[in-house]
Structure formats: C-alpha cells, structure tokens
Amino acid sequence: MLKQYPTLRYILQRGVWYFLTFLVAIAINFILPRLGDRNPVDIMMAKASQGLSDEAVKEKRESFEKEFGLIEVTAEGKIIHDANGKTVKVSGFNQFLNYLKMTLSGDLGKSIQKYPKNVSDIIIEAVPWTLALQFPSILLGWIFGNVLGALAAYRRGVFDRVIFPMALFMSSVPFFVFGMVLVYWFAVVLGWFPAMEAYSGALNPSLSLEFIGSMGYHYVLPFFSIFLILAGGQAIGMRSMGIYELGTDYIKYAKWLGLKETKILSYLFRNAMLPQLTGLALSIGSMVGGALITEMIFSYPGLGMAMLTAIGSNDYTVIQGCTLLVTTSVLVANFSVDIMIGFLDPRVKAGMQMGGK
Amino acid sequence: MKLLRNLLKSPMFVIGAVLFFGTILFAIFAPFFIDLKTAMDRVGGQYLEPSGSFWLGTDDLGRDYVKLLLQGLRSSLYVGFLAGVLATTVGTLVGIYGGFKGGIIDDILNMFTNLFIVIPSFVVLILVSASLEQGRSLTIIALLIGATTWPWTARSVRAQASSLKSRDHISLARINGANTLQIIYKHILPYLASYVFMVFIMQVASGILSESAISMIGLGPMDNVSLGVILNQAKNAGALGDGIWWGIFPASIIITVIVFALFLINNSMEGVFNPRLRK
Numbered sequence: 001m002l003k004q005y006p007t008l009r010y011i012l013q014r015g016v017w018y019f020l021t022f023l024v025a026i027a028i029n030f031i032l033p034r035l036g037d038r039n040p041v042d043i044m045m046a047k048a049s050q051g052l053s054d055e056a057v058k059e060k061r062e063s064f065e066k067e068f069g070l071i072e073v074t075a076e077g078k079i080i081h082d083a084n085g086k087t088v089k090v091s092g093f094n095q096f097l098n099y100l101k102m103t104l105s106g107d108l109g110k111s112i113q114k115y116p117k118n119v120s121d122i123i124i125e126a127v128p129w130t131l132a133l134q135f136p137s138i139l140l141g142w143i144f145g146n147v148l149g150a151l152a153a154y155r156r157g158v159f160d161r162v163i164f165p166m167a168l169f170m171s172s173v174p175f176f177v178f179g180m181v182l183v184y185w186f187a188v189v190l191g192w193f194p195a196m197e198a199y200s201g202a203l204n205p206s207l208s209l210e211f212i213g214s215m216g217y218h219y220v221l222p223f224f225s226i227f228l229i230l231a232g233g234q235a236i237g238m239r240s241m242g243i244y245e246l247g248t249d250y251i252k253y254a255k256w257l258g259l260k261e262t263k264i265l266s267y268l269f270r271n272a273m274l275p276q277l278t279g280l281a282l283s284i285g286s287m288v289g290g291a292l293i294t295e296m297i298f299s300y301p302g303l304g305m306a307m308l309t310a311i312g313s314n315d316y317t318v319i320q321g322c323t324l325l326v327t328t329s330v331l332v333a334n335f336s337v338d339i340m341i342g343f344l345d346p347r348v349k350a351g352m353q354m355g356g357k
Numbered sequence: 358m359k360l361l362r363n364l365l366k367s368p369m370f371v372i373g374a375v376l377f378f379g380t381i382l383f384a385i386f387a388p389f390f391i392d393l394k395t396a397m398d399r400v401g402g403q404y405l406e407p408s409g410s411f412w413l414g415t416d417d418l419g420r421d422y423v424k425l426l427l428q429g430l431r432s433s434l435y436v437g438f439l440a441g442v443l444a445t446t447v448g449t450l451v452g453i454y455g456g457f458k459g460g461i462i463d464d465i466l467n468m469f470t471n472l473f474i475v476i477p478s479f480v481v482l483i484l485v486s487a488s489l490e491q492g493r494s495l496t497i498i499a500l501l502i503g504a505t506t507w508p509w510t511a512r513s514v515r516a517q518a519s520s521l522k523s524r525d526h527i528s529l530a531r532i533n534g535a536n537t538l539q540i541i542y543k544h545i546l547p548y549l550a551s552y553v554f555m556v557f558i559m560q561v562a563s564g565i566l567s568e569s570a571i572s573m574i575g576l577g578p579m580d581n582v583s584l585g586v587i588l589n590q591a592k593n594a595g596a597l598g599d600g601i602w603w604g605i606f607p608a609s610i611i612i613t614v615i616v617f618a619l620f621l622i623n624n625s626m627e628g629v630f631n632p633r634l635r636k
Contacts, residue, residue: 024476
C-alpha cells in the first residue's frame with residue numbers, strides 16, 4: 001500500500017504509532033494514581049466533613065463518589081443502593097472506559113482543592129504561558145547549540161578548546177540550579193531583572209504597551225536559563241557528529257575539489273543534522289520536564305507552576321490533567337520531528353526501512 | 358590495561374575521575390569524622406551565616422549545613438547508583454536479548470522501549486510519587502527512576518548487539534558449536550562492556566539529576582535528606598529571595614560537580630573509543 005509514496009506511508013505509520021502511544025499514556029495516567037494509597041474522595045472529605053452529622057457525611061461522600069465516577073448510578077443520575085443500602089462500586093475497567101471517553105472529549109474532571117472548578121479551565125489559563133516560554137527557548141537553544149557545535153567541530157583549535165568544556169559544563173548544570181543562579185545574581189544581588197512572575201503584579205493583563213514591556217522584562221531570566229543549558233547539550237552532540245562527518249570521504253573529496261568553506265560546512269551541517277533531529281525527538285520529553293521546573297523556580301504562571309501548586313495541595317486531578325497534557329504535547333512534538341525527518345531523510349524518500357526506531 | 362593507559366592520557370578523564378572518586382571517598386569516610394547522628398538536630402539559630410563553628414552556616418531550622426549536605430550527598434549517590442544499576446541491568450538484558458535474538462519477542466520489547474522513551478519519565482515519576490502518601494522512601498524513588506530510565510540503555514545496547522550479530526567471529530563461533538549463551542557471554546559481552554559502562558555512567562548521572570528534580574518540586578523522599586530535599590526546603594523558606602546563598606549554592610554545586618565529573622568521564626571514554634574524536 002502506498003508504495004509509490006514512501007514519505008506519506010512513513011508519516012502515516014508514525015501517526016498510527018503515536019496514536020497507540022497516546023492511548024497507552026492515557027492508560028498510565030489512569031492506572032498509576034490508583035496504585036498509591038491516596039484517594040481524592042478522602043482528601044475532599046477531610047475538608048468538607050467538618051461539623052456535619054453522620055448522615056450528611058455519608059450523603060456527601062456518596063455525592064463525591066458519584067462525581068468521580070466511582071459508584072453506579074441510574075440513567076437519571078440517581079445513586080443505586082443494594083439491599084443493604086450500600087452503594088455499588090463501578091468496576092475498574094468501566095472506570096477506565098469512562099475516563100477514556102471523558103478525556104477524549106476534553107473533560108479532565110474537577111479540581112479537588114478548588115472544587116467545582118474544571119481542571120481544563122485551570123490548564124487553559126496556564127498553557128499560553130508555558131508555550132510562550134518553552135517553544136522559543138527550546139527551539140532557539142537547539143539551533144544555537146547546533147551552530148556552535150558545528151563551528152567547534154570545523155574550526156577545532158582554540159575555539160573548540162574554549163567552547164567544548166564550557167558546553168559540557170553547561171549541559172551538566174541542572175535546569176533548576178541554573179535558574180536559581182540567575183535569580184540570585186541578576187535579581188537579588190544586582191537587581192537588574194525581576195525574580196518572579198511573568199508580569200508586574202501592579203498591572204492587569206491587557207494589550208497595553210506597558211504590560212507587554214513588563215512581560216518582556218520578566219521573560220529574560222527564565223528564557224536564558226532554558227536557552228543556555230539546552231544549547232550546551234546540543235553543541236556537544238553536534239560537535240561529535242561534525243567531527244565524525246569531517247573524517248568522511250565526501251568531505252575530503254569536497255576539500256580536494258577546492259570547494260568554498262561555507263559550501264563544505266553546509267554539506268556537513270545537512271548530514272550531521274539528521275542524527276541531531278532524531279536526538280531531538282528522543283530528548284524533547286526531558287527538555288520539557290526541565291523547563292517545567294524552571295517555571296517553578298521563577299513562579300512563571302504556566303503548567304509547571306500549576307503542577308507545583310497542585311502537588312503542594314494534594315490536588316490530584318489537576319496533577320493528572322497536567323501530566324496528561326504534557327505527555328500529549330511531547331508526543332505531538334515528537335511526531336512533528338518525525339515528519340521533518342520523513343522529508344529530510346533520503347532513506348525515507350527512497351522507501352527504505354529506517355534502522356532502529 | 359592499554360585502554361586505561363589511553364584514558365589516563367586524557368586530562369578530561371583524569372579530572373572527572375579524580376572529582377568523582379574523591380566525592381565517593383569523601384561520602385564514605387567523612388562520617389567517621391563528622392557525626393551524622395546529630396544531622397537533624399537544631400544546633401543554632403535560623404540561617405546563621407557560615408562561621409568558624411558552622412562552616413556552611415545553618416538552615417531555616419537551625420541545623421548544621423555541613424552535616425545536612427554530607428547526609429544529602431550520601432543519599433543522592435545512593436539513589437544514583439541504585440537507579441543506575443537497575444536501569445543498566447534491565448536495559449542490557451533487554452537490549453542484548455532483543456538485538457541478538459530478534460523475532461516477535463524483540464518486536465514487543467522494542468515497542469515497549471520506544472514507548473517509554475517518548476512518554477516523559479518525569480511524568481511517571483510525578484504521578485507515582487504524588488499518589489504515595491507514606492512510604493515515599495529514598496529506595497522507592499531510586500527504583501522508580503531505574504524503572505523509567507532502562508529503555509535508554511536497552512535502546513543503545515540493542516543497536517550495538519544487532520550490529521555485532523552479523524560479524525564474522527560470531528558466525529565462526531556458531532559453526533564451532535557454541536550455543537547462544539556462550540556466544541553472548543564470550544563474544545558479545547566483552548565488546549559491549551565498555552559501552553555498557555559508559556551508559557551506566559550516564560544513568561548514574563541522570564539518576565542523581567532526576568532525584569534532585571523530583572525532590573525540588575516537593576515530591577522527594579520522606580525518610581531521609583537528599584540534596585534535592587535541602588534545596589526544596591531552602592526554596593520554600595524563601596532563601597533565594599532573601600539572598601541566603603549558603604542555603605542554595607553548596608547543594609547546587611555538589612550536584613553539578615558530580616554530574617559534570619560523570620559527563621567528563623563519559624565524554625573522554627567516547628573520545629578514546631572513537632579515535633576520530635581524538636585527533
């Protein structure tokens with residue numbers, strides 16, 4: 001099937017694969033919380049049951065259990081009781097089916113701590129901030145790191161001797177440590193930049209010039225703390241790839257032909273790029289994880305911060321919603337990189353099987 | 358031996374190895390001189406500056422940072438090694454089996470490997486840690502990290518093993534009547550040993566990083582102090598905003614130095630095994 005369109009076939013294959021992975025991710029998101037000893041209803045009851053009679057406590061508990069889909073209800077939404085007046089538990093499998101149905105329709109349940117509030121509302125408020133911070137910093141960090149790595153490989157000498165150890169050191173600094181160093185030095189000691197939040201607390205979000213200026217001002221430190229660390233790691237990978245490519249026959253041949261340096265560099269870049277792209281696909285998950293922690297250091301109002309608040313207050317449904325969204329976006333990012341590889345890799349165009357993944 | 362001599366010629370390796378083994382020796386032997394039993398005791402006021410009696414000051418609960426950091430260093434190394442050993446063992450077994458045997462079991466193992474590489478491991482870590490109320494211990498966190506990072510080892514070992522499979526000396530051994538176990542033990546493992554060791558080094562580093570990250574966001578071990586837990590407490594007590602550098606930088610520097618040392622070792626080994634990088 002689709003033999004004459006190998007690229008399309010490849011993309012479809014990857015798409016199906018990622019969809020299956022997505023279903024597994026939903027299953028993980030459903031199963032893992034249920035392995036622990038924490039129960040959202042108990043957490044809510046601890047808050048809600050103060051000063052209530054036994055009868056009222058029982059009713060409240062049942063209504064929460066109904067809310068979380070733990071007990072059977074009739075078609076009209078009335079709680080079913082058995083002969084002893086006890087509620088009937090929904091089987092784990094049916095719970096999963098309900099969870100799957102709800103998740104696929106975008107309903108992530110209700111927050112435990114901010115009870116009637118929908119998890120999806122909390123997430124929708126946070127996502128734009130996370131996107132605005134992570135997308136540019138990861139992308140630009142990746143590009144900058146690769147250019148630096150290619151230069152280090154090509155020039156060697158002093159350039160390499162300075163950049164390589166620096167890049168190696170940068171890549172071993174944890175995201176949150178570097179974030180704290182930046183905050184301490186540039187915000188606390190020097191006072192050049194604000195340490196926290198995404199905009200000045202004195203302003204209301206609007207499209208005014210003042211607000212956008214404040215946003216840009218607050219953007220600098222978190223941006224650089226992700227950008228520089230990422231660039232370090234990428235530069236190291238690209239340097240190894242570049243040095244490897246420099247030893248190959250086609251580069252030697254190009255040099256003998258007397259091609260211009262920039263021309264040779266562009267060949268080198270193109271060939272070293274593919275493994276780097278594959279590397280990107282594999283490490284997006286950990287990059288996003290690190291960037292989420294950076295948000296927490298800077299109290300940047302994105303997903304990371306929403307998750308931190310939820311962790312601090314045992315708000316399990318919110319944690320679950322955030323992790324599902326993070327996993328989903330990592331899968332989408334991976335899929336996009338795979339599509340790019342499909343267009344760039346001549347082996348895919350020729351319809352050959354890709355090695356490894 | 359020749360390998361070791363080559364490695365010792367690389368200044369990067371020497372620096373990395375000295376830093377790393379120095380840290381390990383310190384973590385093992387320092388408790389003979391610094392009494393760790395009193396690490397959790399209040400010994401002075403809140404956030405005392407570093408001085409002659411408290412070299413690195415005290416934390417928000419008046420505890421001596423020298424003792425806390427030593428305890429934290431030991432915890433972090435423990436987590437790193439336990440997670441690294443688990444991930445390397447499982448990953449190597451899965452990788453060798455998959456790469457060498459092939460067939461449907463390999464397909465299934467490979468699918469799992471790829472699945473858990475794209476599903477971010479910190480998501481799994483957060484979900485499990487947040488659902489454990491009691492019993493979130495150092496050992497459990499280490500095992501969790503190991504259980505989420507083995508696919509990385511499996512993936513690279515599998516690639517190496519399947520490229521070794523079609524080499525001549527393997528076919529020769531097979532003609533001579535060696536069975537699969539013998540071939541793996543005698544003719545595959547020696548080739549993979551250095552490679553597996555390099556991946557192990559990276560797994561230890563990522564174990565230490567993962568533990569400190571998960572502790573940093575407040576889901577750390579409840580039974581012990583780790584470097585991440587120290588940072589989390591300092592952050593929650595507002596040490597960063599108040600400019601209390603001794604609450605944040607010593608722990609940060611220790612984590613960074615250990616990871617940097619491991620990266621140096623790994624990178625210099627790559628340079629020795631891949632002669633092109635050496636020139």
